[in-house]
Amino acid sequence: MIRHWPRLLQLWTVFARYRLDTLLPPPPGAAARLALLAIRLHPAWWLAGDNATRPDRVRRAFEELGPLFIKLGQLLSTRRDLLDPAVLDELEHLQENVAPFPVAEAKAIVERELGVPLAQHFARFDDQPLAAASIAQVHTAALLDGREVVVKVLRPGVAERIRTDMALLKDVARLAEERLQMRVLPLQRIVSDYERTLLDETDLAREADNTRQLRINFANSPLFYVPEVHDANDSREVMIAERIEGVPINDHATFARLGIDREKLANKGLTIFFTQVFRDNFFHADMHPGNVYVETGNPADPRFIGLDCAIVGSLPTDDQLTIAQILLSLIQRDFTQLVRIAAQAGWIPAGAPLDLIAREVRRLVEPVLTKPIDQVNLAPILAGLLDLARTHELQIPPQFVLLLKTLIHVEGLGRELYPQLDIWSLAKPLLKQWLNDRIGPKALLRRITEDTPLLIAGLPDLPQLVFDALTQMRQNGQWQSRQLAELKQMQRQLAASRRHDFLAWTGLLAGAGLLLAAPLGLAAVAASPAAVPAGIALVAVSLVWRLLAK
Structure with missing residues (x-):
């Protein structure tokens, strides 16, 4: 864990500066209580000032901590049963309103990846980002033929920040499995899988492929619409897609104004989920409100719009x-x-x-x-x-x-x-x-x-396959017979060796007893003049016999 000290120090400082410990329930264990105490011992906790009470403190902290925490905030933003509504309203901004990076940097990346100046690919490229999230930000533009598109540009350095945090999580997972009896979950494998998933999200060429596949799966569907993807030179850092018109799934005011049937919409959403998981075995795995929109052109029969298909899943x-x-x-x-x-x-x-x-x-x-x-x-x-x-x-x-x-x-x-x-x-x-x-x-x-x-095509080969199988079985049987004979021979040899060992040890002990009779005071044995020669003979014969037997 020593190599993670810079990141751990940053986490400690940010948690203390925004007093995130005050939002947590009372910890159940001694280790958790010590962790909360450590947060409160940081000088930043005592100097927090307005940061300690601002309603946006969780969002600002997560933005400062990077993509992994922004993803956590996006997940929490859908759970109004877990956190205070004011906190959740701020977390919703993490879905598509993270602080953007400079537009000049975004334009330079697009020109480098497309290999041409912007003017040769776009009739218009808007400076103000339409949305900015943890992995990338999106600019609106128009192609030379007038079609409206969105241009997604990867955040510089985001992959390295993910690797840094995931390396820390891997070590935490290892410690949890080894010391906290968490072996029920293969935490290290889960963290590795999630790291691969997040890094896949930094590959916009992969996202483009996922989007095309999802569009094929729901072609002409009354439930779900997936935007068309345009050519971006197979870039891993830039993706160009059709611009769609719709509202986020949490825009309840628009639903009420247009008279959209929310029950029908909810039923469609669940049907889409089960269809993706079971019919297609290819499911959108990042369905927070920033990635799920609703068409408003036909309020009587609304349709979902799927965006940001970077994270997809499938099951064996x-x-x-x-x-x-x-x-x-x-x-x-x-x-x-x-x-x-x-x-x-x-x-x-x-x-x-x-x-x-x-x-x-x-x-x-x-x-x-x-x-x-x-x-x-x-x-x-x-x-x-x-x-x-x-x-x-x-x-x-x-x-x-x-x-x-x-x-x-x-x-x-x-x-x-x-x-x-x-x-x-x-x-x-x-x-x-x-x-x-x-x-x-x-x-x-x-x-x-x-x-x-x-099966029909294989029928002509069936006699030969049967013959080969029988031959293999016979050869296997012969091999097993040889193995069994060798095992029995080894058993006999082992039994004979044990008998030899027993007789040799018996002779050695008897000879040693005769040689030690006098020193031990056994007068009856020591009095015999043949005791010592007999003892020497027994020891010598036993050793020679055992060596020859081996």
């Missing part, structure tokens, strides 16, 4: 099926089946008390299944499930964490958009349909139909 096929089955079991309140599915997937270790785990899951989760989203508080449920996982040494897959982060975003957006949203009733038919498409009779017939040409 087995985990995708497991999560769908677990969610469906949850909706049906079949907790025994839920735990059985998790055990079959390897999430629960062999020998764990499945009935006890099922009862604990039921106790934690069942009370919220009948409540609307505004009465559901995910925080204590997740804390209880994590404690359960730690107690029974459950293994949570790292890829599940990114999906969980996305679900927290979606649940927070749904809570704010339409508090009476019934997630479970909407999710049940979607999950049933997906599972039926994957493992139902039609899916089985489809796989057989798809595989039949390959």
Whole structure:
């Protein structure tokens, strides 16, 4: 941890300057209490002045601490059930109103990446940023043919700042796993995966590819629109995309003025989430309000707009099926089946008390299944499930964490958009349909139909394959017979060696006894004139015999 002292000192100073410790609940452990005490011992805590009471202090602190904390602020900004509304209103600015970097620097980056002066690529390039966030800022512009676009420009040095913070987090994760009994979560792998995810976000060429794929997945969709991406010379630092017209998902005043049906909008949002996760296995994993807009042209049937597709996720096929089955079991309140599915997937270790785990899951989760989203508080449920996982040494897959982060975003957006949203009733038919498409009779017939040409094509090779397999089995059997014979021979040799050792040690001990009879005062033995020669002979014969036997 010594190599992290400069960053730790900065964190200590910023937390003290803005007195962030006063926003936290009473810490549960001695180590946490010591950490809060250390913050208050910093001179900046006592010299905070107005910084200690300003409503924007959390936002300013997170901006000062860099992209990782800005991402945390974006996540917290969707959780009005966790923090004071005044703090959350300020955190919303982190979605797209972070302090921008100079426009001259942005223009220089664009010209360098495109390889031509701005005037040769754009009819107009606006100096005032449309938005600025943790990773990049966005300028509006017009192409030479008049089409309106947005130009996204990567912040200089942002990747290095992410690597610095993630190196610190990796060491913290290692200490937590080793000393705090946090092995239930593979924290080091989770941190490494998240570092890769964030660094992918600094590659705008990758974001452009993700956006194109998401646009293909939702082509002509009445639910979701993804802007068109324009050529930017495959740049990793510049991305050019179609400019869209819409309002942020948290612009409730506009929804009310236009008469937009917020219930329908919330239902569409949840449908989009499940469609991305299960139909496409390619989901937008950074769905804070700055990245989710709503078209206003047709208030009776509004459509979502997806922006900033830098962070996307996908699940291995087995985990995708497991999560769908677990969610469906949850909706049906079949907790025994839920735990059985998790055990079959390897999430629960062999020998764990499945009935006890099922009862604990039921106790934690069942009370919220009948409540609307505004009465559901995910925080204590997740804390209880994590404690359960730690107690029974459950293994949570790292890829599940990114999906969980996305679900927290979606649940927070749904809570704010339409508090009476019934997630479970909407999710049940979607999950049933997906599972039926994957493992139902039609899916089985489809796989057989798809595989039949390959099977037919392989029929001419079948006799040779059978012959080869039988030959291999015979050769394996012969090899196993030889191995078994060699093992039996080694057993016989080992048994003979042990007998030889026993006889040799017996002779050595007997000879030594005869030689030591006189010094030990055994008169009856020492009186015999043959005792010493006999002892010497026994020792010599035993040693020679054992050496020859080896």
